[in-house]
Amino acid sequence: MDATPYRPLTAADLPARLGDLPALRALLGPDPAQWEAVEVGDGNLNLVFIVTGPAGRAVAKQALPYVRLVGESWPLPLDRSWFEWNALTRQAARDPGAVPRVHHFDRGQALIVMDFLDGHRILRRSLIEGVEHPGLAAFLGRFAARTLFRSSDLAMPAAARKADLALFAGNVALLDITEALVFTDPYFAAPLNKHTSPQLNALAAELRADARLKIEAQHLKAAFTANAEALLHGDLHTGSVMVVGERAAVIDPEFAAYGPIGFDVGMLIANFLMAFHAQSGHEPAPGGRDAYRAWILGVAGGIWDEFAAEFARLWRTERRGILYPAALYEDQGQPEAAEAALADRLAAIWTDALGFMGVEIHRRILGLAHNADFETIADPDRRAACEAPALRLGRRLALGRRTIRDMAEVVALARAEDAAQSPSR
Amino acid sequence: MDATPYRPLTAADLPARLGDLPALRALLGPDPAQWEAVEVGDGNLNLVFIVTGPAGRAVAKQALPYVRLVGESWPLPLDRSWFEWNALTRQAARDPGAVPRVHHFDRGQALIVMDFLDGHRILRRSLIEGVEHPGLAAFLGRFAARTLFRSSDLAMPAAARKADLALFAGNVALLDITEALVFTDPYFAAPLNKHTSPQLNALAAELRADARLKIEAQHLKAAFTANAEALLHGDLHTGSVMVVGERAAVIDPEFAAYGPIGFDVGMLIANFLMAFHAQSGHEPAPGGRDAYRAWILGVAGGIWDEFAAEFARLWRTERRGILYPAALYEDQGQPEAAEAALADRLAAIWTDALGFMGVEIHRRILGLAHNADFETIADPDRRAACEAPALRLGRRLALGRRTIRDMAEVVALARAEDAAQSPSR
Numbered sequence: 001m002d003a004t005p006y007r008p009l010t011a012a013d014l015p016a017r018l019g020d021l022p023a024l025r026a027l028l029g030p031d032p033a034q035w036e037a038v039e040v041g042d043g044n045l046n047l048v049f050i051v052t053g054p055a056g057r058a059v060a061k062q063a064l065p066y067v068r069l070v071g072e073s074w075p076l077p078l079d080r081s082w083f084e085w086n087a088l089t090r091q092a093a094r095d096p097g098a099v100p101r102v103h104h105f106d107r108g109q110a111l112i113v114m115d116f117l118d119g120h121r122i123l124r125r126s127l128i129e130g131v132e133h134p135g136l137a138a139f140l141g142r143f144a145a146r147t148l149f150r151s152s153d154l155a156m157p158a159a160a161r162k163a164d165l166a167l168f169a170g171n172v173a174l175l176d177i178t179e180a181l182v183f184t185d186p187y188f189a190a191p192l193n194k195h196t197s198p199q200l201n202a203l204a205a206e207l208r209a210d211a212r213l214k215i216e217a218q219h220l221k222a223a224f225t226a227n228a229e230a231l232l233h234g235d236l237h238t239g240s241v242m243v244v245g246e247r248a249a250v251i252d253p254e255f256a257a258y259g260p261i262g263f264d265v266g267m268l269i270a271n272f273l274m275a276f277h278a279q280s281g282h283e284p285a286p287g288g289r290d291a292y293r294a295w296i297l298g299v300a301g302g303i304w305d306e307f308a309a310e311f312a313r314l315w316r317t318e319r320r321g322i323l324y325p326a327a328l329y330e331d332q333g334q335p336e337a338a339e340a341a342l343a344d345r346l347a348a349i350w351t352d353a354l355g356f357m358g359v360e361i362h363r364r365i366l367g368l369a370h371n372a373d374f375e376t377i378a379d380p381d382r383r384a385a386c387e388a389p390a391l392r393l394g395r396r397l398a399l400g401r402r403t404i405r406d407m408a409e410v411v412a413l414a415r416a417e418d419a420a421q422s423p424s425r
Numbered sequence: 426m427d428a429t430p431y432r433p434l435t436a437a438d439l440p441a442r443l444g445d446l447p448a449l450r451a452l453l454g455p456d457p458a459q460w461e462a463v464e465v466g467d468g469n470l471n472l473v474f475i476v477t478g479p480a481g482r483a484v485a486k487q488a489l490p491y492v493r494l495v496g497e498s499w500p501l502p503l504d505r506s507w508f509e510w511n512a513l514t515r516q517a518a519r520d521p522g523a524v525p526r527v528h529h530f531d532r533g534q535a536l537i538v539m540d541f542l543d544g545h546r547i548l549r550r551s552l553i554e555g556v557e558h559p560g561l562a563a564f565l566g567r568f569a570a571r572t573l574f575r576s577s578d579l580a581m582p583a584a585a586r587k588a589d590l591a592l593f594a595g596n597v598a599l600l601d602i603t604e605a606l607v608f609t610d611p612y613f614a615a616p617l618n619k620h621t622s623p624q625l626n627a628l629a630a631e632l633r634a635d636a637r638l639k640i641e642a643q644h645l646k647a648a649f650t651a652n653a654e655a656l657l658h659g660d661l662h663t664g665s666v667m668v669v670g671e672r673a674a675v676i677d678p679e680f681a682a683y684g685p686i687g688f689d690v691g692m693l694i695a696n697f698l699m700a701f702h703a704q705s706g707h708e709p710a711p712g713g714r715d716a717y718r719a720w721i722l723g724v725a726g727g728i729w730d731e732f733a734a735e736f737a738r739l740w741r742t743e744r745r746g747i748l749y750p751a752a753l754y755e756d757q758g759q760p761e762a763a764e765a766a767l768a769d770r771l772a773a774i775w776t777d778a779l780g781f782m783g784v785e786i787h788r789r790i791l792g793l794a795h796n797a798d799f800e801t802i803a804d805p806d807r808r809a810a811c812e813a814p815a816l817r818l819g820r821r822l823a824l825g826r827r828t829i830r831d832m833a834e835v836v837a838l839a840r841a842e843d844a845a846q847s848p849s850r
Contacts, residue, residue, distance in 0.1 A: 152651075153650050159597045162600070165594050167588040169590050170591065172584045176584075188752050215769065220746050225748065226578065228653050241728075322604055322646070323650065334634075336636070340640055344644065
């Protein structure tokens with residue numbers, strides 16, 4: 001199929017077009033005539049098919065040459081699929097079992113065929129509906145620690161890391177989306193922005209006039225564009241996690257590129273903080289989701305704890321890269337120096353993560369790409385009453401990133417903003 | 426010549442082998458039989474020929490497939506010449522006239538033919554001999570500001586910067602030299618190290634036991650490997666600057682790669698600080714170089730001042746990249762926010778630069794590649810008496826990088842360490 005010009009798949013022609021693939025025949029059954037494809041893509045960018053055969057199922061994800069959400073007026077390179085495939089295979093090696101297995105990749109067709117995750121649904125839906133998932137914080141914290149540590153100069157051979165840095169630097173179009181939509185557009189009246197209006201107009205104007213906030217946002221952008229510490233997922237929010245019961249998987253790393261470790265960690269935690277603030281828009285009666293609120297905040301804190309614990313474990317057991325070599329510390333009888341260096345690194349990641357939490361919250365409420373957590377709250381007054389405390393929290397996190405000490409303090413700030421909005425809680 | 430296998434030039438065969446090049450004929454005269462080549466390379470890595478013809482002169486620099494200083498046992502990729510050519514052409518565009526013009530480049534032969542800088546000599550020799558060069562600080566400060574600002578996301582189109590980031594990420598072998606020899610080897614008993622022994626043994630042992638210093642050195646290494654702010658010269662010391670009177674040029678950017686802005690600035694200033702500490706090894710009688718000492722320290726301080734002033738000027742007039750866009754500040758009637766962001770960036774560069782000053786000093790005295798400033802002091806007691814205060818200064822700069830405020834404080838620290846070693850001054 002490599003020589004065939006790119007053509008989008010349809011549910012009707014998929015069995016015929018992919019019917020020769022041995023990997024797919026092995027998964028679904030040998031007779032493509034018995035396969036059925038359904039297009040289920042509800043994301044912003046791509047075609048996603050579930051293909052069912054007598055022997056099993058698979059997912060076929062194909063990039064479109066434009067942003068699906070917007071249409072052909074916003075072209076987007078097909079090769080984002082190439083970066084996604086490169087990221088998926090690396091994540092699979094670095095945290096085995098955490099991402100769908102890839103069964104087939106076709107760069108020319110911008111097509112990845114991968115595991116169908118039986119029974120899974122998007123985590124964000126669970127958070128809207130109030131469904132708990134045991135073990136989620138541990139899974140996500142470890143995923144972040146393993147994929148980030150193991151792609152950094154702490155672990156990789158330097159030449160291999162530089163080759164990957166160069167490879168993913170080609171993911172220009174998707175990086176451009178993050179650079180503009182996360183760090184800049186939300187902080188002025190950019191054409192693509194939207195927000196709950198008029199309820200949030202005054203607060204949006206206040207944030208957009210806050211010079212210190214806009215400076216911090218650009219400091220964070222500078223870190224995002226320059227500080228190539230590790231291979232980021234790049235879009236690690238609760239819409240990129242699939243769950244069923246205690247099982248979970250991370251999907252959709254097409255925004256992958258080298259960047260600061262705190263970006264993935266901060267974006268992930270921020271989406272739980274937004275899920276927390278959205279609860280009063282989803283609970284049947286005030287206070288009806290109080291236990292679930294506590295669970296969400298427990299996961300947010302747990303993600304950091306698990307991330308830090310796993311990062312520390314890898315620091316102690318897999319630090320074989322060019323940074324902080326044992327030759328300087330342990331081999332000189334100074335293991336405490338390696339521990340002190342680890343504490344410094346985690347503190348720097350923490351400071352970054354707090355800032356990225358703040359801008360992620362802002363862009364999801366004031367920018368182009370909103371969250372279902374808030375968007376599914378139909379009543380704009382009720383929605384704005386959820387979004388406003390989140391926006392205020394975002395500012396406190398971005399501006400306070402050098403002084404806020406730990407997740408307990410973040411959780412306390414989130415609860416305080418929530419309570420200030422709804423004094424009954 | 427591109428199809429010819431690589432072969433090192435000799436002074437004897439150079440006219441015949443390069444005689445067909447129109448650029449060289451135009452420079453030297455049309456008859457290669459009248460050209461004379463002399464090999465003058467005194468660096469660590471390459472062949473350098475001065476070619477003289479009836480009409481003029483040129484320099485031909487050819488990489489060898491190994492480290493010239495060490496021999497064929499230490500292979501080094503010829504393609505460093507490719508990175509040097511890419512850096513030279515970019516520097517020429519970003520600070521016109523500051524680097525030798527390139528007349529011919531042959532990637533297969535790892536050969537760059539460039540301007541002969543008439544009458545120029547290596548700056549480090551002037552610093553050893555006590556020769557002043559008016560305007561030097563302004564030239565060097567502006568060179569750093571222009572090449573660094575204009576290669577960053579402050580100025581370049583984002584896609585072009587990412588393409589250059591990827592290109593120079595291929596300069597793996599030379600980056601490996603910096604990573605190992607600057608940041609790690611000096612801080613333990615690495616096989617390639619050397620120092621003035623036994624005079625410095627105790628101080629070397631003290632520095633190598635200093636856990637906090639070794640942690641800072643690796644934090645700086647982490648910044649060097651990950652924080653791809655700008656296209657660095659990568660080896661910007663006083664041996665990479667040629668001077669005659671008030672004229673100067675920067676040469677030898679084969680270590681070029683993206684990295685933190687403070688690296689070039691800090692390495693450059695550190696070499697003036699070492700030149701200062703070396704003066705008592707070169708003055709005919711104690712105090713005989715006092716005025717020259719003051720001139721050197723004035724240049725060191727002036728480099729930072731000129732760098733900061735030019736960086737600020739470019740920030741105000743050429744900030745057209747994706748970072749700190751005017752849309753957020755000036756266009757909103759908040760020019761003071763852009764100024765505050767600039768102050769933050771310069772403060773961050775300053776903190777980095779102080780750290781890189783410290784490790785640069787240490788590696789030049791305890792590592793593999795030493796400075797002629799100290800090495801030309803034949804008497805080891807006298808040499809060590811120059812090196813020891815420099816080592817102590819290096820530690821104060823690396824450990825104090827978050828608290829030292831300005832170059833006046835750096836100069837005061839240098840003078841204090843010098844005075845502590847030689848109370849007569």
